[in-house]
Amino acid sequence: MSIIFEDVSFSGKNDAPVYNINLIFEPGSATVLLGPKGDEAGKSTLIKLIAGLIKPTYGKIIIDGVDATNIPVQKRNVAMVHQQIINYPHMSVFENIASPLRVMKIKKLEIQKEVLEVATLLRIESCLDRYPSELSGGQQQRTALARALVKRAKVILLNDPFVNLDYKLREELRGELKSLLKTRNTTAIYATQEAHEAMALGGTCVLLQDGRVIQEGPASDVYRKPVNIDAAMMLSDPPLSVFSGRITGHEVSLGESLTFPKTHAMEGIKSGEYFFALRPGHIRLTPFNDDDLELTMRVELAEISGSGTIIHTANSVLKLVLNLAGVHEYKTDSMIKVYIPLHKLFIFDQEKYLIKAPGEFQ
Numbered sequence: 001m002s003i004i005f006e007d008v009s010f011s012g013k014n015d016a017p018v019y020n021i022n023l024i025f026e027p028g029s030a031t032v033l034l035g036p037k038g039d040e041a042g043k044s045t046l047i048k049l050i051a052g053l054i055k056p057t058y059g060k061i062i063i064d065g066v067d068a069t070n071i072p073v074q075k076r077n078v079a080m081v082h083q084q085i086i087n088y089p090h091m092s093v094f095e096n097i098a099s100p101l102r103v104m105k106i107k108k109l110e111i112q113k114e115v116l117e118v119a120t121l122l123r124i125e126s127c128l129d130r131y132p133s134e135l136s137g138g139q140q141q142r143t144a145l146a147r148a149l150v151k152r153a154k155v156i157l158l159n160d161p162f163v164n165l166d167y168k169l170r171e172e173l174r175g176e177l178k179s180l181l182k183t184r185n186t187t188a189i190y191a192t193q194e195a196h197e198a199m200a201l202g203g204t205c206v207l208l209q210d211g212r213v214i215q216e217g218p219a220s221d222v223y224r225k226p227v228n229i230d231a232a233m234m235l236s237d238p239p240l241s242v243f244s245g246r247i248t249g250h251e252v253s254l255g256e257s258l259t260f261p262k263t264h265a266m267e268g269i270k271s272g273e274y275f276f277a278l279r280p281g282h283i284r285l286t287p288f289n290d291d292d293l294e295l296t297m298r299v300e301l302a303e304i305s306g307s308g309t310i311i312h313t314a315n316s317v318l319k320l321v322l323n324l325a326g327v328h329e330y331k332t333d334s335m336i337k338v339y340i341p342l343h344k345l346f347i348f349d350q351e352k353y354l355i356k357a358p359g360e361f362q
Contacts (some may be wrong), residue, residue, distance in 0.1 A: 001154035010061035018042040030203030043191035079148035094128040243318040246362040255317035279322035292339040
């Protein structure tokens with residue numbers, strides 16, 4: 001099922017506004033709507049517009065060539081999975097999953113077959129006789145996801161469905177969902193605030209900020225070449241290290257005390273003031289590249305995150321965030337040497353739009 005937004009805007013009391021949205025969701029495609037934390041980006045608003053829960057203030061929504069702007073939710077062939085886990089507490093897992101099929105008046109034997117099939121795919125076939133109160137959080141979300149998938153709707157809308165689950169469970173369910181979507185010819189639209197979730201799901205990525213689309217394209221392309229600093233920030237967790245500097249004929253200066261020779265990749269850039277950015281995973285504690293710049297930094301904070309360590313550092317010129325594999329212990333105010341690969345720098349102009357991405361340095 002194809003979905004086309006033509007100059008769609010929305011303003012209302014209970015949902016974030018969106019402005020002049022023009023998007024095409026191809027049949028069978030997977031699209032991730034990514035925006036900052038909170039609802040102001042407009043992710044949930046777009047999901048509700050597609051479902052028919054709200055209507056555009058301006059513009060049209062075309063579904064399979066038909067103007068569906070005023071078609072109510074009951075007549076749209078869509079399924080939804082919400083942030084909040086929604087299951088019927090008085091029904092068993094089997095009946096929860098079967099409920100949309102019963103509404104469709106599917107035969108009993110076919111219902112049993114469909115429910116068992118999707119429950120097996122989501123590994124909850126042993127839970128079919130239980131009630132939601134007897135399930136773990138992951139089993140409850142799998143049940144809600146199974147109920148959406150069993151409808152065989154042409155469109156499945158997922159509004160940050162794993163946000164309230166723990167990290168390991170989210171990783172597991174995300175992997176299962178990606179595999180499931182590949183096996184079904186369903187147009188999937190997934191709203192999230194997590195950059196790594198957007199990248200893991202792949203497909204097309206749409207970046208939203210304050211109700212506007214700031215970039216769209218294949219997830220890997222958007223990651224490698226963000227249109228501006230805001231887009232780059234959305235796609236980096238932990239956040240990018242951003243600092244200002246000046247490029248002249250032969251050198252680059254950061255502040256008054258830190259200078260280094262202009263690299264070959266910067267030769268085409270005019271002299272002037274720029275913003276530089278670096279992903280936390282590209283900064284190392286030992287030299288690795290020929291163009292590494294050695295800096296002495298003071299540790300402001302070191303925090304263990306899963307199987308990695310995030311280190312916040314600063315000196316008199318700039319602040320840098322490192323994302324290191326493994327567990328590392330560093331005391332606050334201790335001094336460490338770090339190494340910046342200059343070929344990994346993003347360069348943005350004074351309006352914060354991309355001038356050069358790391359891939360273009362090679």
